[in-house]
Amino acid sequence: MTTLRSTSGPADVSLLADDVETDLRASVRKALDKHAPSDRLNQLYDGTDDVTAPLWSAFTELGLPGLLVPESLGGAGATAREAAAVLEELGRAAAPSPFLTSAVVATTVLVALGDSLGDTEILPALASGEQTAALLVGPAVGLPADVLLVPEGDALYAVRGAKVTPVSSLDMTRPLADVDLDGAERTLVSDDAAAAVEAALLMGAGLLAAEQVGVARWSLETTIAYLKERRQFGRIVGGFQALKHRLADLYAEVEQADAAARYAAATLATGDPDAPVAVHVAAAYCSEVAVHAAEEAVQLHGGLGMTWEHPTHLHLKRAKADALLLGSAESHRAALAVLVDLPAPA
Amino acid sequence: MDDAQLRERVEQLLADHPPGSTDRLDFLHARFDAGLAWVHFPEGLGGLGLPRGMQPIVEKALYAAGAPDNDPRKIGIGLGMAAPTILAFGTDEQKQRYLRPLWCGEEVWCQLFSEPGAGSDLAGLSSRAVLDGDTWIVNGQKVWTSSAHIADRAIMIVRTDPDQPKHAGLSYFILDMHDPGVEVRPLRQITGEAEFNEVFLTDARIPDSDRLGEVGEGWKVANATLSNERVAIGGGAFPREFGMVMNVAKTWRERPELRTPETHERLLRGWIDTEVARITATRLRQKMAAGVPGPEGSAMKLSFARINQQLSALEVDLLADDGLRYESWEMRRPTRVDFFGKDAGYRYLRAKGNSIEGGTSEVLRNVVAERILGLPTEHRVDKDVPWKDLPR
Numbered sequence: 247m248t249t250l251r252s253t254s255g256p257a258d259v260s261l262l263a264d265d266v267e268t269d270l271r272a273s274v275r276k277a278l279d280k281h282a283p284s285d286r287l288n289q290l291y292d293g294t295d296d297v298t299a300p301l302w303s304a305f306t307e308l309g310l311p312g313l314l315v316p317e318s319l320g321g322a323g324a325t326a327r328e329a330a331a332v333l334e335e336l337g338r339a340a341a342p343s344p345f346l347t348s349a350v351v352a353t354t355v356l357v358a359l360g361d362s363l364g365d366t367e368i369l370p371a372l373a374s375g376e377q378t379a380a381l382l383v384g385p386a387v388g389l390p391a392d393v394l395l396v397p398e399g400d401a402l403y404a405v406r407g408a409k410v411t412p413v414s415s416l417d418m419t420r421p422l423a424d425v426d427l428d429g430a431e432r433t434l435v436s437d438d439a440a441a442a443v444e445a446a447l448l449m450g451a452g453l454l455a456a457e458q459v460g461v462a463r464w465s466l467e468t469t470i471a472y473l474k475e476r477r478q479f480g481r482i483v484g485g486f487q488a489l490k491h492r493l494a495d496l497y498a499e500v501e502q503a504d505a506a507a508r509y510a511a512a513t514l515a516t517g518d519p520d521a522p523v524a525v526h527v528a529a530a531y532c533s534e535v536a537v538h539a540a541e542e543a544v545q546l547h548g549g550l551g552m553t554w555e556h557p558t559h560l561h562l563k564r565a566k567a568d569a570l571l572l573g574s575a576e577s578h579r580a581a582l583a584v585l586v587d588l589p590a591p592a
Numbered sequence: 593m594d595d596a597q598l599r600e601r602v603e604q605l606l607a608d609h610p611p612g613s614t615d616r617l618d619f620l621h622a623r624f625d626a627g628l629a630w631v632h633f634p635e636g637l638g639g640l641g642l643p644r645g646m647q648p649i650v651e652k653a654l655y656a657a658g659a660p661d662n663d664p665r666k667i668g669i670g671l672g673m674a675a676p677t678i679l680a681f682g683t684d685e686q687k688q689r690y691l692r693p694l695w696c697g698e699e700v701w702c703q704l705f706s707e708p709g710a711g712s713d714l715a716g717l718s719s720r721a722v723l724d725g726d727t728w729i730v731n732g733q734k735v736w737t738s739s740a741h742i743a744d745r746a747i748m749i750v751r752t753d754p755d756q757p758k759h760a761g762l763s764y765f766i767l768d769m770h771d772p773g774v775e776v777r778p779l780r781q782i783t784g785e786a787e788f789n790e791v792f793l794t795d796a797r798i799p800d801s802d803r804l805g806e807v808g809e810g811w812k813v814a815n816a817t818l819s820n821e822r823v824a825i826g827g828g829a830f831p832r833e834f835g836m837v838m839n840v841a842k843t844w845r846e847r848p849e850l851r852t853p854e855t856h857e858r859l860l861r862g863w864i865d866t867e868v869a870r871i872t873a874t875r876l877r878q879k880m881a882a883g884v885p886g887p888e889g890s891a892m893k894l895s896f897a898r899i900n901q902q903l904s905a906l907e908v909d910l911l912a913d914d915g916l917r918y919e920s921w922e923m924r925r926p927t928r929v930d931f932f933g934k935d936a937g938y939r940y941l942r943a944k945g946n947s948i949e950g951g952t953s954e955v956l957r958n959v960v961a962e963r964i965l966g967l968p969t970e971h972r973v974d975k976d977v978p979w980k981d982l983p984r
Contacts, residue, residue, distance in 0.1 A: 494961045498892075498894050527867050530860075
């Protein structure tokens with residue numbers, strides 16, 4: 247990630263949802279309700295995936311694979327703000343989807359290459375949802391994909407036909423794989439792709455924060471709803487002050503995580519020079535809030551929270567895995583330290 | 593009125609009353625009369641009936657022109673609490689009489705709410721007002737009153753009917769702090785200073801025309817004041833790396849020899865928490881400007897208290913041996929609240945008050961849980977009992 251010290255100040259951007267975002271969010275939630283109910287998500291852990299393909303078809307009908315692709319290349323020409331709304335809904339549902347890996351990260355690499363991108367077919371194919379791609383940096387997720395984007399030094403290669411072996415993952419809603427590139431067809435995409443890869447990882451981390459907000463908000467809302475019904479000692483459990491105070495603190499965390507993620511998305515949407523600071527702040531903050539919220543959900547659901555049947559475990563696993571996906575909170579704090587001139591001890 | 597017209601109005605004020613050659617108070621009077629004091633107030637009361645979100649246009653233009661301000665840190669209680677309450681519940685006469693000198697700083701206000709026996713349980717307070725003709729006679733004791741030693745007026749809540757349950761027997765008044773029945777004594781705090789006061793009321797007199805709201809409606813009026821206080825404390829606009837983090841970051845940059853891995857992590861967490869609070873406050877302000885009521889005010893104050901306490905503790909630790917030095921234990925009586933000034937030890941001690949003043953963090957968590965999250969309310973055994981029959 248960038249090592250230049252930030253000299254820009256905070257951006258003056260709207261942190262409120264507009265009508266486009268609100269409508270998009272409603273459509274996405276409807277598709278998720280239909281195709282990704284929690285009993286079907288549980289089956290992912292037993293090796294049956296009846297979710298990913300039908301959900302991706304529904305997303306394709308909504309034009310989501312091409313959300314960040316320019317209109318001239320067959321996409322919707324939307325911004326990080328709209329992509330953040332989609333990811334927040336994916337986090338709420340803890341649903342499997344190549345949206346983050348293909349439609350956000352891989353797509354951003356290719357869009358950022360602009361005219362230097364030799365392959366003119368690939369972006370339209372991603373935008374239409376016919377193909378998916380994955381950037382092979384960090385843990386190998388988002389696989390199988392039709393195209394793997396593999397950085398090597400400053401160069402970026404497109405690899406097709408690599409040997410991908412699914413492995414069991416802590417979070418089966420984001421499949422993990424072992425990848426063997428030997429003998430696969432490989433073509434040079436660009437010999438100067440370092441900046442594009444960096445931009446894509448920044449976009450990915452900033453928008454993953456929105457997904458983490460979705461996980462956290464679902465955990466908070468579900469826990470509150472349960473504690474308003476559950477009775478022990480002849481009382482509604484949510485009336486006990488020990489629980490009320492934990493939920494009040496969690497509410498404050500989730501609201502603030504939401505604001506931080508919105509700010510990151512808004513700066514990414516306009517390419518504001520404050521985006522790197524905004525992303526590292528949001529990534530460091532939201533990943534810990536998501537894990538905390540999911541852990542609280544398990545604890546405050548009591549025995550129910552430990553069961554396979556109840557969906558809290560899906561969100562706990564998603565939150566914990568998300569926290570490792572595109573840089574840990576610690577690594578984002580370290581990157582921020584450089585940007586805001588708070589250097590580590592010598 | 594649009595942004596351009598508002599800017600024009602500011603230019604006109606500056607043209608008619610050039611700050612360089614106009615007396616400070618004359619300028620403030622003219623600004624108030626031009627409706628540029630607080631643009632969201634009604635016309636004739638220092639405002640123009642505009643959205644609150646347009647105020648920064650005025651502030652920026654006047655700041656750029658070097659115009660004098662009304663010393664907001666000195667009159668914060670008047671601006672943040674008394675004024676909105678008077679606007680919401682005052683009679684026309686009260687609004688005309690009090691708002692202009694309040695905003696211009698000619699009359700400093702304080703708030704007489706808490707009592708030795710009524711902190712979190714404010715509605716249980718026992719200071720009494722008895723009507724004698726058209727004058728209320730007040731007896732009792734108030735505490736934790738900032739600015740009482742420089743105040744000309746107070747907003748005050750007292751009991752007017754002990755036969756009613758506690759919330760129903762309260763009324764809300766404007767008190768003249770120069771009344772001979774008012775005695776102000778400094779209340780020394782853990783910092784060594786007396787920023788706050790105790791106020792003793794002995795047959796203090798208030799004309800009935802200085803009552804705000806109906807007799808027995810004091811709780812409703814006080815709640816309006818308190819919600820404004822929490823917005824004022826939790827929802828202000830501030831730049832990046834502002835507040836308690838400012839001094840710690842400065843020390844970090846200037847004194848590399850103090851840096852350790854653990855203090856680095858605490859600093860970065862504090863920096864991020866501060867930045868996230870700034871963004872959340874910005875969003876709260878945008879929501880208010882768009883007319884969407886934001887419930888984050890109480891939650892913001894919780895965060896503000898925690899961040900200040902963590903960062904001020906970090907600063908003492910970071911300074912190592914120098915963290916032991918304390919500027920002075922001399923009993924001073926400051927006229928402005930100072931959270932961020934003086935030395936690290938002072939800031940550490942003063943920040944302890946942040947989770948107590950304006951509603952303890954424990955009470956605020958109840959407020960958030962009950963009013964925002966809709967969880968069951970606490971058991972209130974005293975709710976329907978006449979106040980005079982409660983155990984004390």
